[in-house]
Amino acid sequence: EVQLVESGGGLVQTGGSLRLSCAASGFTFSSYAMSWVRQAPGKGLEWVSALSTSGGTTYYADSVKGRFTISRDNSKNTLHLQMNSLRAEDTALYYCAKDQGNDSGFDYWGQGTLVTVSS
Amino acid sequence: SYVLTQPPSVSVAPGKTARITCGGNDIGSKSVHWYQQKPGQAPVLVIYYDADRPSGIPERFSGSNSGNTATLSISRVEAGDEADYYCQVWDSSSDQWVFGGGTKLTVL
Numbered sequence: 701e702v703q704l705v706e707s708g709g710g711l712v713q714t715g716g717s718l719r720l721s722c723a724a725s726g727f728t729f730s731s732y733a734m735s736w737v738r739q740a741p742g743k744g745l746e747w748v749s750a751l752s753t754s755g756g757t758t759y760y761a762d763s764v765k766g767r768f769t770i771s772r773d774n775s776k777n778t779l780h781l782q783m784n785s786l787r788a789e790d791t792a793l794y795y796c797a798k799d800q801g802n803d804s805g806f807d808y809w810g811q812g813t814l815v816t817v818s819s
Numbered sequence: 820s821y822v823l824t825q826p827p828s829v830s831v832a833p834g835k836t837a838r839i840t841c842g843g844n845d846i847g848s849k850s851v852h853w854y855q856q857k858p859g860q861a862p863v864l865v866i867y868y869d870a871d872r873p874s875g876i877p878e879r880f881s882g883s884n885s886g887n888t889a890t891l892s893i894s895r896v897e898a899g900d901e902a903d904y905y906c907q908v909w910d911s912s913s914d915q916w917v918f919g920g921g922t923k924l925t926v927l
Contacts, residue, residue, distance in 0.1 A: 735916065737862075745854070745862065745905050747916035759914050762820065795861060803909040804868055805852030809861040
């Protein structure tokens with residue numbers, strides 16, 4: 701059974717940093733691209749960042765480029781999101797999502813970890 | 820950047836067909852994926868590559884994509900289909916995934 705379990709969320713002040721993690725199991729983690737998607741309270745889905753299977757290619761939404769860094773450790777089946785210079789508008793539930801492959805969407809999602817940025 | 824436009828809400832009576840649109844410039848040239856999200860739950864992929872259904876998704880869910888509009892259709896709508904629905908594409912010009920704003924489906 702595929703499982704994605706996010707952790708690392710919490711309350712942080714404006715300008716602060718957080719590192720999110722996503723522990724993956726039930727599939728060959730190193731064979732799939734992964735993404736982070738966030739959802740502000742009461743709002744829609746916003747894609748944040750994606751990472752290729754090897755970790756060599758990264759993609760970012762314009763809203764987080766230069767502040768967030770995505771990475772993965774294939775030996776530990778773990779995806780990370782380093783978030784720096786956090787802003788109030790980064791407050792959201794952050795989901796980790798598994799890419800099906802070949803730009804066919806995300807077939808598995810975690811339950812999310814909540815990030816709250818307060819001023 | 821590429822923009823996907825969805826109606827904020829769609830209402831349908833039980834047993835009828837719901838159609839949720841997703842508009843984008845020449846979206847017919849892209850592959851569209853659809854997600855269902857119920858309150859307090861993570862999104863679930865219900866349609867990928869415009870019209871393919873993942874295993875476990877009922878045949879009542881179908882999709883189409885042409886021109887500037889992609890459509891998710893749900894036939895014989897049930898109360899349990901009430902949820903938010905999002906469309907998604909990969910924008911190769913910006914190398915970014917894009918989600919539509921979401922549509923709240925209400926079953927009357």
